[in-house]
Amino acid sequence: MKTQVAIIGGGPAGLMLGHSLRAENIECVVLERASAGYVLGRIRAGVLEQRTTDLLRDLGLDERLRKEGIREDGFNLAEGNRMIRIDVADLTGKHTTVYGQTEITRDLMTAAPERGLEIFYEVSDVALHDIDSDAPFVTFHKNGTQHRVDCRFIAGCDGFHGAARRAMPLPPDQVFERRYPFGWLGILADVPPCHDEIVYANHSRGFALASKRSHTRSRYYIDIPLNQKIEDWGDERFWDELCLRLGRDLAASITRGPAIEKSIAPLRSFVCTAMRAGSLFLAGDAAHIVPPTGAKGLNLAASDVIYLARGLTSYFRYGEIDQLAAYPETALKRVWKASRFSASLTRLMHHFPGDTAFDRQMQRAELDYIAGSAAAQTAIAENYVGLPL
Ligand code: RFL
Ligand code: PHB
Numbered sequence: 001m002k003t004q005v006a007i008i009g010g011g012p013a014g015l016m017l018g019h020s021l022r023a024e025n026i027e028c029v030v031l032e033r034a035s036a037g038y039v040l041g042r043i044r045a046g047v048l049e050q051r052t053t054d055l056l057r058d059l060g061l062d063e064r065l066r067k068e069g070i071r072e073d074g075f076n077l078a079e080g081n082r083m084i085r086i087d088v089a090d091l092t093g094k095h096t097t098v099y100g101q102t103e104i105t106r107d108l109m110t111a112a113p114e115r116g117l118e119i120f121y122e123v124s125d126v127a128l129h130d131i132d133s134d135a136p137f138v139t140f141h142k143n144g145t146q147h148r149v150d151c152r153f154i155a156g157c158d159g160f161h162g163a164a165r166r167a168m169p170l171p172p173d174q175v176f177e178r179r180y181p182f183g184w185l186g187i188l189a190d191v192p193p194c195h196d197e198i199v200y201a202n203h204s205r206g207f208a209l210a211s212k213r214s215h216t217r218s219r220y221y222i223d224i225p226l227n228q229k230i231e232d233w234g235d236e237r238f239w240d241e242l243c244l245r246l247g248r249d250l251a252a253s254i255t256r257g258p259a260i261e262k263s264i265a266p267l268r269s270f271v272c273t274a275m276r277a278g279s280l281f282l283a284g285d286a287a288h289i290v291p292p293t294g295a296k297g298l299n300l301a302a303s304d305v306i307y308l309a310r311g312l313t314s315y316f317r318y319g320e321i322d323q324l325a326a327y328p329e330t331a332l333k334r335v336w337k338a339s340r341f342s343a344s345l346t347r348l349m350h351h352f353p354g355d356t357a358f359d360r361q362m363q364r365a366e367l368d369y370i371a372g373s374a375a376a377q378t379a380i381a382e383n384y385v386g387l388p389l
Helices: 012-023 036-041 050-058 063-068 088-092 101-111 235-246 248-252 297-318 327-349 357-372 374-385
Strands: 005-008 028-031 070-072 075-079 082-086 096-098 118-120 124-129 137-142 145-150 153-156 175-189 199-203 206-214 217-225 259-272 280-282
Touching: 005 012, 005 137, 012 028, 012 050, 012 101, 012 297, 036 101, 050 063, 050 096, 050 297, 063 101, 075 357, 082 357, 082 374, 088 374, 096 206, 175 206, 175 235, 199 235, 199 327, 206 235, 217 235, 235 248, 235 259, 259 327, 297 327, 327 357, 327 374, 357 374
Parallel strands: 005 028, 005 153, 028 118, 075 199, 153 280
Antiparallel strands: 070 096, 075 082, 124 137, 137 145, 175 217, 175 259, 199 206, 206 217
16 A cells, blocks of 8 residues: 555554644554554553643544543642642643543544544554665555555654664664663552542652542552562552552542552653654654653653654645754754653652662752742743643
8 A cells, every 4th residue: 555654553642643644634554563452451641731632622632631631730749748739820821631541542543534544453563664765665464464555754653662763773872761770550440539639759668649530530659669560469558558658648538449450660761862764753652751750751742743743744735854854853852851850750759779868868858949949849830731842
């Protein structure tokens, strides 16, 4: 088959890009390794920056988001029994929205047929060819048959473990990485949230996060060492530990219930500054990973998509390559700032093995400073709500 843009990966980045291109009448196909059900079963992001919800509004894909998304005007940093509220709305004039990544993905999948966005699920052996030329192509298998997609550009939206980045020549000086010595153990439970806004907690026992998906569905995380497994964490052990880490007052508001999902996500900061090689462009987690502290990953995927769709539109509509050529530089500015914010919030709210009493005092002093400084709170709020494009 022949198309203008072959998109590899049908997660949020691939689907948002596909819809953005179809809105400009650009032909594209999406190739996704997993089944639609599997993609929807992955519980991940929950907090959307205003720029991300604006993108979905501009695409006319926010009907359910407007009804079911929960507006959040602030969030909290907790330490022991003290809570520092960051009044995001007051400090920035903007807000975030709680709406699950699963729900966005479902909305984008549902609207695909009516917008002429073709998605091939359960494809295997995706391989990229001739990316150095103006006529690259992608091959893949589906139901035992090999297919070939000829195109002008390939968009690698296939996440951190995908095929696209591996198809690029990657000099070591274009890869930047930090691995963290812990992961987040997350559970989803059909119980009312313990607080009406998100709480990030730094307790002497470790990190905890209280979030939600709706007024009746909670999402909680604690950090655990990388050598621990899900089987080590029965529901009751998780709830006990969460209550200890969130402090007395929040613990009193926690409703326990069976976990309907439980997973571990290792934390990593990763930036591949080669976001383009010839006719191949990377977007979303394929190009960068941030630790989830600060909720930037999905939002960065959305901003990449906005920049990349603009560049591709300018190329296909006016034959201009400049905006597309500037994509890596433009996108990376935002990526590095979000990486900095996520890494610094991770440092502030977690205990690292080997931390000394001095390191602990530094965290306390920083939290004290934030508690008493409108300037510090503004800096956090503007990063959390999303820096301008
Ligand atoms: P995805 O979601 O990984 O999608 C990539 C898709 O590509 C497919 N794929 C392939 N398809 C074809 N051929 C191949 N060879 C392929 N290899 C892979 C995969 O099956 C998949 O469907 O990347 P994308 O689209 O770039 O989206 C990125 C986001 O998923 C990610 O950044 C966020 O989930 C990060 N994140 C959060 N981001 C936020 O903005 N706010 C949050 O509150 C937030 N919370 C989180 C998070 C990530 C977490 N984990 C699990 C890492 C919380 C957690 C716990
Ligand atoms: C979530 O609701 O899953 C969530 C919220 C905030 C984060 C990360 C994840 O920083």
